[in-house]
Amino acid sequence: MFRSVLVRSSSSAKQSLLRRSFSSSVPERKVAILGAAGGIGQPLALLMKLNPLVSSLSLFDIANTPGVAADVGHINTRSEVVGYMGDDELAKALEGADLVIIPAGVPRKPGMTRDDLFNINAGIVKNLCSAIAKYCPHALVNMISNPVNSTVPIAAEIFKKAGMYDEKKLFGVTTLDVVRAKTFYAGKANVPVAEVNVPVIGGHAGVTILPLFSQVTSLAQTVATPQANLSADVLTALTKRTQDGGTEVVEAKAGKGSATLSMAYAGALFADACLKGLNGVPDVVECSYVQSTITELPFFASKVRLGKNGVEEVLDLGPLSDFEKQGLEALKPELKSSIEKGVKFANQ
Ligand SMILES: NC(=O)C1=CN([C@@H]2O[C@H](COP(=O)(O)OP(=O)(O)OC[C@H]3O[C@@H](n4cnc5c(N)ncnc54)[C@H](O)[C@@H]3O)[C@@H](O)[C@H]2O)C=CC1
Ligand SMILES: O=C([O-])CC(=O)C(=O)O
Numbered sequence: 001m002f003r004s005v006l007v008r009s010s011s012s013a014k015q016s017l018l019r020r021s022f023s024s025s026v027p028e029r030k031v032a033i034l035g036a037a038g039g040i041g042q043p044l045a046l047l048m049k050l051n052p053l054v055s056s057l058s059l060f061d062i063a064n065t066p067g068v069a070a071d072v073g074h075i076n077t078r079s080e081v082v083g084y085m086g087d088d089e090l091a092k093a094l095e096g097a098d099l100v101i102i103p104a105g106v107p108r109k110p111g112m113t114r115d116d117l118f119n120i121n122a123g124i125v126k127n128l129c130s131a132i133a134k135y136c137p138h139a140l141v142n143m144i145s146n147p148v149n150s151t152v153p154i155a156a157e158i159f160k161k162a163g164m165y166d167e168k169k170l171f172g173v174t175t176l177d178v179v180r181a182k183t184f185y186a187g188k189a190n191v192p193v194a195e196v197n198v199p200v201i202g203g204h205a206g207v208t209i210l211p212l213f214s215q216v217t218s219l220a221q222t223v224a225t226p227q228a229n230l231s232a233d234v235l236t237a238l239t240k241r242t243q244d245g246g247t248e249v250v251e252a253k254a255g256k257g258s259a260t261l262s263m264a265y266a267g268a269l270f271a272d273a274c275l276k277g278l279n280g281v282p283d284v285v286e287c288s289y290v291q292s293t294i295t296e297l298p299f300f301a302s303k304v305r306l307g308k309n310g311v312e313e314v315l316d317l318g319p320l321s322d323f324e325k326q327g328l329e330a331l332k333p334e335l336k337s338s339i340e341k342g343v344k345f346a347n348q
Contacts, residue, residue: 033105172289277306
């Protein structure tokens, strides 16, 4: 186990007083990252170290965590950082965790689908979730490992088997789809990207990713219905680009993995939303792939209100355009089969 020293860099008594009063008003929160030394894990560890809502950052991987923990641990922010390596240290990594983020597993190479990762990643997720059920059964779980459409149902089944399933606490992280939809949309509509919001529903692979550009909202009231200016062809192309965003990065990286930096950003955003919800901040809404009854599929990504116990409310899809209605029907068979594949794997 590698414990970094909590760095106290300020010599000013005033700053130190301010910091003490901040930490006493913000709850203690332990966040564990499983797969913390990987392409996503490292920048995600950095971003979580910068998050003032985190008091303890637990970095677990099967290799290389000492270096990552020592490095990140020198940053003079609130959280204490501890690195854990190998299965023997998994229990300590998880004990007391409020939030567990899982980017452990292999990424795609060009020509592969996310489902091609199933054979390796399903087993990794199964083992890690068994340990979560044992050592921190009440933690929120943010699943990043692909194929998310199947790894989330696997996690649910493993938690059920352990008698520890709480559907409010299990999240498939689809935030990167939202991040991409916002970026691509703002580029085409020529609106400030920081002001745009686009819900993305369904799942997290190819056609199961369905951005709802008919529901674009903008913080700038100047753009009440910004999508109105874009032609059907442009909206179709934007939808396709969002669905293929992961593949775009995989191909650009040409064999050196998939999205890591944008994923770390998206993962940190979603983790921050979960922590805010836990801390009782009202009206925290993000899209996520969760257990759901808003369609006939048992897991589905949509807008979710986050609260002190995780999912507070799964929000309705709202009005869809005809194009989106078709997309919704088209995605169901693939999503259904990915869910069934995960459930079957966990129970065999
Ligand atoms: N949900 C999403 O939007 C996205 C998901 N991903 C997925 O995230 C996963 C990780 O991607 P990268 O970080 O790029 O891969 P990577 O190979 O760079 O890192 C994975 C890390 O997991 C570790 N690992 C392997 N088995 C483990 C175990 N049993 N316990 C703990 N750690 C373990 C490895 O040692 C490695 O450090 C992939 O499955 C990828 O497809 C990637 C981008 C976006
Ligand atoms: O495409 C991949 O393999 C990684 C991923 O999920 C994404 O970037 O959305």
